[in-house]
Amino acid sequence: MSQDLTSDSPAPAKWQEPGKGKRAGFGSFDQPKTDYDKFMDAEGVPVFRGIGIRSVKELPLADWPRLGGRGSYIQLSGSEGKWGFYIAEVPAAGALNVEKHLYEKVVFVVEGRGTTEVWLEEGGKTHTFEWQKGSLFSIPVNAWHRIVNATSKPALICAGTTAPNLINLVGDTDFVFNCSYKFTDRFSESDDFYVPNEEVEPDPIRGLAMQRTNYIPDIINADLPYDNRRSPGYRRVEPQMTGNKFYIKIGEHETGRYAKAHAHTSATVLMCIGGHGYTYTWPERLGVNPWADGNGHLVERVDYEAFGIVSAAPGGARWYHQHFNASKEPFRLIMWNGPNHPSLVTGLPPGAKQIDHTGMDITEGGTSIPYWMEDPFLRDEFERRLAEDGGKSRMEPSLYEKPKD
Ligand SMILES: [Fe+2]
Known part of the structure; x- marks a missing residue:
């Protein structure tokens, strides 16, 4: 779905040339919402803004229908439009929804223990690896993945993404979530794809x-x-x-x-x-x-x-x-x-x-x-x-x- 790029502020219906000696335009105006801002609003979870917070564990979480589990977006001052951030709670003995997207995603585990499954296409190789508090992993662009909680307590992850960059550039979230292109250079079926490399x-x-x-x-x-x-x-x-x-x-x-x-x-x-x-x-x-x-x-x-x-x-x-x-x-x-x-x-x-x-x-x-x-x-x-x-x-x-x- 293509999103509306126009500002939310009411503008005069008709454009007029400025009077003599005046300059065109409003001169000052409110920062408009970007396509990514509108996308976050539509997701139904809070967006935390500010310059920081004592712990991301203090952020209020809300049910997140698209992702499964509960979560909150985070958009710290100065990072707007430059990259995206969120925290998500993976339900006890449950999982987040299966998803794929054209944006990059790096995940850090704040709390809990579980597994992630990653695959490029139906019937292809599925990588499965275990994570715990302190794990850092990345989901290749447009690969299917599922994040599963292995314990009876909720797990908490946070994820950095390039979603704002992609969504603001193409202005179409259907394209970002439903593109069939396979980035074969970002994914490998090799058994060591998710084996840590310490070199x-x-x-x-x-x-x-x-x-x-x-x-x-x-x-x-x-x-x-x-x-x-x-x-x-x-x-x-x-x-x-x-x-x-x-x-x-x-x-x-x-x-x-x-x-x-x-x-x-x-x-x-x-x-x-x-x-x-x-x-x-x-x-x-x-x-x-x-x-x-x-x-x-x-x-x-x-x-x-x-x-x-x-x-x-x-x-x-x-x-x-x-x-x-x-x-x-x-x-x-x-x-x-x-x-x-x-x-x-x-x-x-x-x-x-x-x-x-x-x-x-x-x-x-x-x-x-x-x-x-x-x-x-x-x-x-x-x-x-x-x-x-x-x-x-x-x-x-x-x-x-x-x-x-
Ligand atoms: Fe710095």
Whole structure:
């Protein structure tokens, strides 16, 4: 069914040229609903909007006729139109409905244990694999699948999708859900299709740690390769799953250490999956010391525990964001980006020189604020917050010294 693209706001029936010296158009107007917004409305489940929430487990769920089970859409500020997110409860000893769709879907298991069945066509090979709390897996584009709960308690999953991208582009949900094209390059009948692959290779763009795997049994506890970009001792991997354009990565800050702030445009949503903490985010135009400059009231903050989420750059433009572990545990995060790889959505022609700007300090031409340049408020507060939980800072004083060169 093709959806109506027009705005919901009433407009004059007849177009008129502006009077002399005036300009055409309304000048200001409300953001219209996209086709994906209208699709979510029609699904009958709530849509959570905001910059974050302490835990996705706090979201109210409603019966979801199309999907089966109960659920809620999530559309954090800054991710609108860039990718889709939802949580769904798989009924006890039940299953979500069988479905297929032209959009990509990456699933993370918040709670429970079960199996997923995936097949490309009737009578073809069906892959079946087991999942548990912490599992991450991907459904190939337009493959049939069914998510089954193996226990007598409800399971909770969350899913990142490219549904907004597809639905807003083609404007026809029948096409998205009922297309017969088989993406044979995204699906294989090979027995190892859903066998975890732990091999790490450099990603072809930035040379960062990448794992080609369609399934990871437990990303809460999996070993992560050393990265050292976001904080001393930072670990990170980006799983490349089922040929997706959906970009996702898993990172971990060491106990007693926190991330450097960096700035980029919106899309990324962080989900905490280990430890608990808080995130500050502020527009890049406020500079590197918003509190010292009297702009602390313009900084946004979200506190969260495991399975809490926060938008890294909620304003739509470039925002700084900085993440703090207030617990004694390591601080593990999933970064959900949708099909918005930071090095691919630049507007630059092929071959143009780029630097890893979020991984490099401002002093090196990047956007990361080195600790010695950051607002002193942050360090003091971090140490106070950590002490409340019995934790101790492991931020060496030398990190705050301005390098001599
Ligand atoms: Fe970021």
